[in-house]
Amino acid sequence: MLHVELACNVxxxxxxxxxxxxxxxxxxxxxxxxxxxxxxxPRTIYHPYSAEIGPLNLERxxxxxxxxxxxxxxxxxxxxxxDVTQYGSIGEFYDAVEVGASELVxxxxxxxxQINEFQYFYNEFTDPTITTDGGQGLSQAxxxxxxxxxxxxxxxxxxxxxPEKYQNTADGFEExxxxxxxxxxxxxxxxxxxxYPYKIEPDEQGLKAQKILIDNFTEFRQIxxxxxxxxxxxxFAPVMATLGGNILNCxxxxxxxxxx
Numbered sequence: 001m002l003h004v005e006l007a008c009n010v011x012x013x014x015x016x017x018x019x020x021x022x023x024x025x026x027x028x029x030x031x032x033x034x035x036x037x038x039x040x041x042p043r044t045i046y047h048p049y050s051a052e053i054g055p056l057n058l059e060r061x062x063x064x065x066x067x068x069x070x071x072x073x074x075x076x077x078x079x080x081x082x083d084v085t086q087y088g089s090i091g092e093f094y095d096a097v098e099v100g101a102s103e104l105v106x107x108x109x110x111x112x113x114q115i116n117e118f119q120y121f122y123n124e125f126t127d128p129t130i131t132t133d134g135g136q137g138l139s140q141a142x143x144x145x146x147x148x149x150x151x152x153x154x155x156x157x158x159x160x161x162x163p164e165k166y167q168n169t170a171d172g173f174e175e176x177x178x179x180x181x182x183x184x185x186x187x188x189x190x191x192x193x194x195x196y197p198y199k200i201e202p203d204e205q206g207l208k209a210q211k212i213l214i215d216n217f218t219e220f221r222q223i224x225x226x227x228x229x230x231x232x233x234x235x236f237a238p239v240m241a242t243l244g245g246n247i248l249n250c251x252x253x254x255x256x257x258x259x260x
Contacts, residue, residue, distance in 0.1 A: 001240065002118050003151070006128060006144040008228045010097070012113040013130040013141055014104060018228045020221040022260035025052045030067060031085075038088030042069045046187075053256055055195035061187045068152055068180040071095070094149050101141050108137040113230040117237075121172075124165040152178025196251040206255030213246040217259045 008018045030051045035043050042065070043049070049062035071091025078087075078095040087093040101108070114129035122128070125147065130140045147166045160178065167175040174182065186193070199206065220239050227233035250257040 002122070003148045004224075005115055005117060006148055009114050009129055010101070010141050010144055012228060013108050013110065013137060014101070015107070015109070015112065018224075020224045022218075022221070024260070027051060030063065032087065032093065033067070033090070034085055034088060035066060035069075036088075037086065038069070038092075042066055053258070055198070055251075056186075056193050057195060058187070061183060064183045065180065065187060068178070068183055070178075070180055091149055094145050098142060098145055101138060101145075105134060105138045108141065109133050110137045110140070113228055115227060117227075121168055121170040122166070123169040124167065126165070150178075152180045152182075196254070198251065198254045198256055200256075202253065202255035206250065206253040209246070209250045209253045210255050210258045213243070213250055214258055214260060216242055216246055 011018050028049060028051055035041055046062035046065045046069075048059050049066055050059040051063055054060055067090070069089055071089045078092050078099065080096045080099055081087065084093070087096065108130070110130050110132040112130075114131065116128050119125075119128070127140060127143060128147070130137050130144070132140065150166050151162055161176040162178060169175075177185070202210065216239060220243060223233050223236050223239055227236055247257045
């Protein structure tokens, strides 16, 4: 959620109102990433994989490793694409965002629907919003993008530690590890995580659990829309916290979590 907040702060600074459409998880289609454009193609390492909701097994762990796969040639100028699906890694995508943000620097306006809901989880991250216009605001915007990528979404050139100012100070796990390192550690572990059994066609209790999750996640998407459009978000924190319990409730009743 921190990355959602930071990306939305950047979008709002450029008067681009964020949208929160219902997610779709199908086959091996991981939105916005075309792994065949990366060198080397990470699918030769992390396979089999699945983009569909399921238990934390090898297929899902491999999918997370692919999503967090580093941009190994950090620092080069990206081939900016109009089609957002034509990037091999999240790191390269954010390189392109930086280029676009710099080119549109005179469109940047600070204090437009800037949100800081996670300040108590990142005490060293003192400037997670964009408060000034133009060039000064651009420096702040690039700092938010750097926080996203340095935490492990792409621009790490492999296994490097997260800078202290971007580390979780409240409830993190191995705070200096990037997301990519965390998922590869799970993948390489000798002890596979214990998972819940489930049915493709759940019983009445499982269906009920799925509906509760869908309803609450639909409400949460509307809350996010209000939050990042400068309106009163209502019960943002309670609903967000509830979703974790809703997901667990699905698993405990032998049903795959569904969000739409």
